[in-house]
Amino acid sequence: xxxxxxxxxxxxxxxxxxxxxxxxxxxxxxxxxxxxxxxxxxxxxxxxxxxxxxxxxxxxxxxxxxxxxxxxxxxxxxxxxxxxxxxxxxxxxxxxxxxxxxxxxxxxxxxxxxxxxxxxxxxxxxxxxxxxxxxxxxxxxxxxxxx
Numbered sequence: 001x002x003x004x005x006x007x008x009x010x011x012x013x014x015x016x017x018x019x020x021x022x023x024x025x026x027x028x029x030x031x032x033x034x035x036x037x038x039x040x041x042x043x044x045x046x047x048x049x050x051x052x053x054x055x056x057x058x059x060x061x062x063x064x065x066x067x068x069x070x071x072x073x074x075x076x077x078x079x080x081x082x083x084x085x086x087x088x089x090x091x092x093x094x095x096x097x098x099x100x101x102x103x104x105x106x107x108x109x110x111x112x113x114x115x116x117x118x119x120x121x122x123x124x125x126x127x128x129x130x131x132x133x134x135x136x137x138x139x140x141x142x143x144x145x146x147x
Contacts, residue, residue: 032124069097084118109133
């Protein structure tokens, strides 16, 4: 594994750890700065596009404040580096707790694309896009057999 890929995957893991730990300070360090008209962006599953560092970080603050428990297990991680830009795709296998006082848990999958840019401070997140997976692998295989 090249040094760049290792560094990118390390900051990517720090991104998910920041979500799990509700660590907005760490999340703030991970996101790149806007550069003039070039704004960082984020699409949470089911949300509209968020553009601009302030708006993106506000969304994470809202998510963190309203999430009692969340855990990510990343699978199918694939990282491609093109100069000072890296694209990391992965499957987020997510476990979340129900509302406070509720002892239930829910699981789901999101396919994510994270774009990182190389800065003087190291690799920083430029764009996050998460798309929910609406059917399980078993349902996909059954659907393929029926065609």
